[in-house]
Amino acid sequence: MSQNVPGWCWYIVNAPVSSLGGAIDPVEIQADSFDFEAFFHTHYERIARVIARVVGDHGRAEDLAAEAFWKLWRTPQAHGESAGGWVYRTAVRMGLNELRTGRRRIRYEALAGGLPHSLTPEEVHAAAEEREQVRRILSILRERQAELLVLRSSGLSYDELASALGLNPASVGTLIARAQQAFRKEYVKLYGTRRNGS
Amino acid sequence: MEHDEMDLSRWVEDRLSSLDPPAGWRPDSSAALAQLRRRDAPLRRGWWLWATVSATAAAACAVWLLVSTPTVCANPLGCSQPVRRTEPARPAPLAATTPAPATSPAVDIKSNFKESGSAKAPVTCELYTDYECPHCATFYLETVPQLSARYVETGKVRLIHRDFPLAGHRYARLAARYADAAGQAGYYQAVVNRLFRTQAVWSADGDVDGQVARAVPAAAMEKVRTLARSDMAVENLVATDEAQARDKHIDRTPTLLCNGRKLGPELSLVQVEASLDPMVARR
Numbered sequence: 001m002s003q004n005v006p007g008w009c010w011y012i013v014n015a016p017v018s019s020l021g022g023a024i025d026p027v028e029i030q031a032d033s034f035d036f037e038a039f040f041h042t043h044y045e046r047i048a049r050v051i052a053r054v055v056g057d058h059g060r061a062e063d064l065a066a067e068a069f070w071k072l073w074r075t076p077q078a079h080g081e082s083a084g085g086w087v088y089r090t091a092v093r094m095g096l097n098e099l100r101t102g103r104r105r106i107r108y109e110a111l112a113g114g115l116p117h118s119l120t121p122e123e124v125h126a127a128a129e130e131r132e133q134v135r136r137i138l139s140i141l142r143e144r145q146a147e148l149l150v151l152r153s154s155g156l157s158y159d160e161l162a163s164a165l166g167l168n169p170a171s172v173g174t175l176i177a178r179a180q181q182a183f184r185k186e187y188v189k190l191y192g193t194r195r196n197g198s
Numbered sequence: 199m200e201h202d203e204m205d206l207s208r209w210v211e212d213r214l215s216s217l218d219p220p221a222g223w224r225p226d227s228s229a230a231l232a233q234l235r236r237r238d239a240p241l242r243r244g245w246w247l248w249a250t251v252s253a254t255a256a257a258a259c260a261v262w263l264l265v266s267t268p269t270v271c272a273n274p275l276g277c278s279q280p281v282r283r284t285e286p287a288r289p290a291p292l293a294a295t296t297p298a299p300a301t302s303p304a305v306d307i308k309s310n311f312k313e314s315g316s317a318k319a320p321v322t323c324e325l326y327t328d329y330e331c332p333h334c335a336t337f338y339l340e341t342v343p344q345l346s347a348r349y350v351e352t353g354k355v356r357l358i359h360r361d362f363p364l365a366g367h368r369y370a371r372l373a374a375r376y377a378d379a380a381g382q383a384g385y386y387q388a389v390v391n392r393l394f395r396t397q398a399v400w401s402a403d404g405d406v407d408g409q410v411a412r413a414v415p416a417a418a419m420e421k422v423r424t425l426a427r428s429d430m431a432v433e434n435l436v437a438t439d440e441a442q443a444r445d446k447h448i449d450r451t452p453t454l455l456c457n458g459r460k461l462g463p464e465l466s467l468v469q470v471e472a473s474l475d476p477m478v479a480r481r
Contacts, residue, residue, distance in 0.1 A: 009331035009364055009451045040234075041227050048225035053217040058225075066230045070237060080365055130216045153214040177203060180210040187213065 034079035040069055043084065047091045050154045054095030054138065056131065064094045085163035088156070092147045092164075099139045137186045145179035152176055309435055311381035312359045315350040321477050322356045323456040326443050329374060330367035330401045334452045335394040341467050348471070354478045355456070359390070360439040362451050369404050371436060372426070376410045378435045379425035383418040 044065060051068075052061035068091040072078055078086040138146045144165065151161055161176075162169040325342070327334035342357075349355035361378070363370035373393050380389035392413035393400070400409045410426075411419050425432050446455065454461045454470065461473045 009328055009333060009367070037231065040231055044227040044230055045225045048230075049219050049223075052219040052223070053214075056217075058219065058223055061219075062225050062230060065225065066233055069230070070234055073234065073238070077365070077371075127216060130213070134213050134216055149210070149214060153211060153217070177206070180206050183210050183213075184206060 034083065036073060036079070039083060043087060044069065046154070047087060050088065050150065051091050051095040053154060054092070054135065054150055055098050056135065060098070061095075064098065065091060068094055082163070085160070085166075088151060088160075088164040089147070089166075092150050093143070095150070096138065096143065096146050099135055133187070133191055136190070137183055140186060141179070141182055144175075145182050148172075148176055148179045149183060308382055311384070311386040312378075313356060314346065314359075315356040316353040317356060319350075319353055319356040320480075321349075321354060321457050321474065322358065323454055323474075324358045324360050324442075326360045326362040326439070326448050326451055326453040326455070328362055328364045328367055328370045328451040329377070329393050330370040330397060331364065331451045332397065335397045337452045337465055338394050339391070341465065341470065344467055345470060345474075349474060349478065355474065360442065361436045362440060362443045362448065362453075363436065364451065367401070369401055369406055373400070373406050374436045374439075375432050376406050376422065376426040378432050379422045379429070380410060380414055382425055382432070383414065383422050385414045385418060385422070388413040389422075 047068060048058075048061050048065035051064045052058050055061055055064065068087055071090055072083060072087050075086075138150065141149070147165060148161065151164060156164065158172040159169055161167065161172050167175065325338075327338060329335075345355075346357065350357050361374040363374050377386060377389050377393060380386050389410050392409055393406070396409045400406045407423060407426075410422065414422055443453075448455075448460075452465060454465060456474060456477060459473075459477075461470055
């Protein structure tokens with residue numbers, strides 16, 4: 001080390017990022033520079049949709065999504081680059097916990113629509129039953145497997161899944177395949193292979 | 199086989215797709231954000247209220263202690279008997295024979311291991327560092343020993359080392375916890391030196407534990423490990439230092455504060471001495 005190198009590691013971003021191979025001054029991105037509001041607006045809708053897939057009740061999904069962001073707000077260590085993964089992981093866990101503890105309220109799901117108006121009452125009933133069955137399986141799967149399936153079916157990429165759940169990106173495909181096998185095994189065990197309404 | 203996997207994947211996705219919320223549903227992010235703001239407001243008010251009440255209570259206690267007659271004292275002969283100050287204090291007999299009550303680490307946590315020098319020194323300096331900051335390592339390993347020899351060991355300066363792990367440094371906080379945990383076992387200085395000296399190694403592989411284990415005897419390492427990994431009191435030591443740094447508007451590491459004044463901007467030995475000498479001389 002050279003004698004008395006004048007320099008600092010910054011707490012606040014106040015210097016341009018040095019080019020690769022440049023000086024040793026690392027420019028730190030810290031919690032207070034985290035733009036919570038912009039992050040909230042970017043991710044809130046998607047987070048609420050992830051939770052809605054699990055709990056069914058859209059109002060409750062919005063409450064839980066807000067709760068996940070509240071936890072993020074109260075956890076400065078999670079601010080920064082890893083905030084996305086952190087809030088998705090928290091959100092899906094909150095949804096699955098709700099599902100497991102049976103505190104879910106589904107009364108608004110049917111009213112919220114989403115089904116074509118051309119469906120017969122029998123088809124509407126079958127669709128609702130199918131959702132119940134899928135959620136039942138998610139509630140009895142291992143937590144990690146349920147998280148993988150919910151987040152993957154919500155459109156997260158392998159890299160996003162790895163980041164959110166703290167997994168090795170190379171093993172995500174294998175873990176998803178195992179989770180899918182576990183899902184089908186439980187589903188067939190409980191409900192057989194026949195699909196509702198078919 | 200591959201075909202089976204594709205079938206399985208399609209089969210599962212088909213079922214999971216039944217959970218898709220309706221495309222027309224738009225969660226209201228503005229309302230949710232307003233809700234969070236409303237929720238945060240009472241907490242902020244509560245914090246100020248708590249701080250005000252605490253400060254008032256502390257001031258009242260201080261006044262009461264100054265003006266009131268003591269009803270209890272530490273003199274084993276009683277308040278009416280003079281204390282024989284010429285005799286060195288001896289531990290009470292019970293203390294030698296009775297094992298100390300089992301207290302959680304959170305209760306008997308020590309923090310003075312971060313301090314060096316005389317408590318009566320005319321100048322108190324606080325050094326804020328981040329264990330993963332290369333400039334902190336340079337300053338701590340090269341400049342601090344010279345400052346210590348000239349000012350701390352001669353009773354002119356009391357030096358307090360404080361943690362300020364920066365968010366972008368992945369293992370800095372863990373390193374601070376290990377150092378503070380080692381302080382509980384009496385190995386603070388050895389661990390701080392080791393962490394700064396091997397910074398390039400553990401900041402790359404994350405093996406803080408491995409480096410600390412080379413500076414602490416095996417018998418004490420288990421305690422250090424447990425404290426560093428799971429003791430909230432050790433985490434609180436780091437958090438307290440961090441809070442102080444924020445209160446003092448510290449925005450970089452290393453930062454040296456002497457009698458409340460930030461030295462620098464350059465922290466070369468010559469510059470620090472030029473700032474310290476007049477402060478020491480004035481006292």
